[in-house]
Amino acid sequence: MEEQKAIKIHQLTVAYDAKPVLWNASVTFKKGKLTAIVGPNGAGKSTLLKTILDFIKPVTGQIEYFVGKQSSEYKEIKNHIAYVPQNSTVDWDFPATVLDVVLMGRYGHLGWFKRPRKKDKDIAKEMLAKVGMTTFFNRQISQLSGGQRQRVFLARALAQEADIYILDEPLAGVDMKTERIIMDLLKELTKENKTVIVVHHDLQTVEAYFDEVVFINQEVLNNGPVSSTFTKGNIDETYRQDRNLGEEEGE
Template identity: 70%
Template sequence: MEKVIDLNHLTVAYGAKPVLWNISTSFKEGAMTAIIGPNGAGKSTMMKSMLDLIKPLNGTVDYYLNGKKHLYHDVKKKIAYVPQNNSVDWDFPATVLDVVVMGRYGHLGWLKRPRKSDYDLARTMLAKVGIPTFANRQISQLSGGQRQRVFLARALVQEADIYLMDEPFAGVDKKTEGIIMVLLKELREAGKSILVIHHDLQTVEEYFDEVVFVNREIVANGPVEEVFTEENIEETYRVDHNLGEEGEEDVGIVQ
């Protein structure tokens, strides 16, 4: 597999406190990759750095599409992001359909309004995630699992090549988790690249092709069958690993 994202000596800090230190790793094209580590390990910070939401102190993030190297700004229309549930203002007055159609904005350009075809695609994706009758419901009325389905539908309408997902299985029931996994496998089979921040170690071998262990630094990365070992798990989850106390602030406002 060719690489689709390359992190080169990435260092990120909040104030004077480093959160990620000298991160260098690659993510494979067409693979489903789990990003694994304890709370405060810098996982969400790493993903937000890939999305240019956080500026690193040092290092670069390079994207590879069609055999060429790009910066995020050049390929952002090809990247879809599913944020953490707790990073979203769910009291914002918007319907489910409004939120899903937001995924089309990158395709519309300046001063263009969504077309009928954009709304039709949004409704198709709501059906695909199993909530076709929710289009006119206010997002404040949704359960945790329903919210995740809405944000997955929003990502799907972007028709992206790369999907970055921050804990998409957190707070969802088994039915919703199953629906999400079916869709992610369909994306992978279509050649899409999927990066998932994931906490459930018991499902890593079943769900993922690649795994990246991170705790402020990269502990190990590679194919699941090679690096998903007890030794790497223990090293990653050591409390005193790397830079001391945990304290990453993962919660932010996602527009």
């Protein structure tokens, strides 16, 4: 039986200020799989995510999104994609409580100018319980530790009840308790046939955590099941220092 596609990327090239940082990338993310994107700093990992999320327009190439079995454009399915950004890119001084942040995940269900309903608040609290943050719901986000903040942003993504979850280095700088909570929840999502795409920095845990792996160093070098693709040869090729296809991305 052929595995269903969630996102199909074909010959994608992305540039900043006319300097390409991702070249001719082609890869398919499968429905119901937990996929790691790995590569050195400046390899284009975050750029790939931002292009998938329509934050950046590509120079060339095409991205197809599949919700159900039909191909769609991003604007048609954006509410079906949840995103957890890098911890370092968030303004943690913004005056919001933990519950406020998680309720942001419900906005796509509310439409403009509608207040959260009891159902939305119940879902937000349920997701906070899943990430072990129930007792913090009235706490200001500026008062949380790095691991606690990451759990809150995961709860926000879960509250969206999406089909595709995209996370940019969710395990960077978190404690082991938070790492276990995050990975257990992401694996639960794949059991519900959700698609989970993660930029990941720790090569030592790829085999334990992920179903699929994508190797990137300014282009997609290899991708496929972890069992057959996560090899020393592919790792060495990806992290080789003499690859000079484009300018560094500055991730």
